[in-house]
Amino acid sequence: MSEVNNNDLSCGHDCSSCGIDCPSRSNSNQAANNFMLDPNKYSHINKVIAVMSGKGGVGKSMVTALLAAECAKSGLRTAVMDADITGPSIPKVLGVKEKAMGGREGIFPAVSKLGIEVMSMNLLLDSDTAPVVWRGPIIAGMVSQFWQDVEWGDIDVMFIDMPPGTGDVPLTVFQSLPIDGIIAVTEPQDLTNMIVAKAVKMAELMNIKIIALIENMSGFKCPSCGEVHEIFGKSKLEETASANNINAACRVPIDPKIAELADKGDLESLELEALKPALEAINNL
Numbered sequence: 001m002s003e004v005n006n007n008d009l010s011c012g013h014d015c016s017s018c019g020i021d022c023p024s025r026s027n028s029n030q031a032a033n034n035f036m037l038d039p040n041k042y043s044h045i046n047k048v049i050a051v052m053s054g055k056g057g058v059g060k061s062m063v064t065a066l067l068a069a070e071c072a073k074s075g076l077r078t079a080v081m082d083a084d085i086t087g088p089s090i091p092k093v094l095g096v097k098e099k100a101m102g103g104r105e106g107i108f109p110a111v112s113k114l115g116i117e118v119m120s121m122n123l124l125l126d127s128d129t130a131p132v133v134w135r136g137p138i139i140a141g142m143v144s145q146f147w148q149d150v151e152w153g154d155i156d157v158m159f160i161d162m163p164p165g166t167g168d169v170p171l172t173v174f175q176s177l178p179i180d181g182i183i184a185v186t187e188p189q190d191l192t193n194m195i196v197a198k199a200v201k202m203a204e205l206m207n208i209k210i211i212a213l214i215e216n217m218s219g220f221k222c223p224s225c226g227e228v229h230e231i232f233g234k235s236k237l238e239e240t241a242s243a244n245n246i247n248a249a250c251r252v253p254i255d256p257k258i259a260e261l262a263d264k265g266d267l268e269s270l271e272l273e274a275l276k277p278a279l280e281a282i283n284n285l
Helices: 023-034 062-075 136-148 168-176 190-205 237-243 256-264 273-283
Strands: 042-051 078-082 115-118 153-160 179-187 210-216 248-252
Touching: 042 168, 062 078, 062 179, 062 210, 062 256, 062 273, 078 136, 115 136, 136 168, 136 237, 168 190, 168 237, 179 190, 179 248, 179 273, 190 210, 190 237, 237 248
Parallel strands: 042 153, 042 179, 078 115, 078 153, 179 210, 210 248
Antiparallel strands: none
């Protein structure tokens, strides 16, 4: 009978909580690394930030575009990968109208007025209103192609606008791309915070750090009386951030100007001081 290693008797097969250097850990790390995809050979990307939530309708695309605009204004070479394949909106809010062009070695991203490089499914379709009726694995495969087949060039920070939920695309992104951090987007509702917590826990399972929490639609300041009205309920930003060990927290208020500029494709022109904690968290990575 072969000798039994005493360490095997207490092994829970969770390498993230174990400090023993054993064959199981080596095999686990090797398997995880096998999922990672190399970018296009003409892409050199320093930081990759995923913007996600556990549900739709919280404004992830708007937050992604605003963060990218602020980074570009600070002099960083910035890119946005629109991973919401069936509901792409990044080109619209950033005013990108030209289609992506193909080259010998890959696809060239479109570029916004501020110089933000953008790749989105809408840049590959004949019409912006054409639906993408695909099953999950095909959609996830397209996201992988955005990483491997697009010639991003030299990028300081790339934002990935994630689709809602914790399904195929988030799993593909977290397992296949070198994500440096996640920014979670929420709004002041108990239901939303419960579902956002699911996204946070998914990130923990994938051993990726949540670097900032952004509460969108966080109150409306009346232009007449100056009073702040909590239309979607009382803010729970601090307690949600504390419960999930997130240091940077931001509030983005309800502002008709934001919606107006997004509809015009001119979101880059907006100055928004509220995102400063999230931007500092990105710079500190």
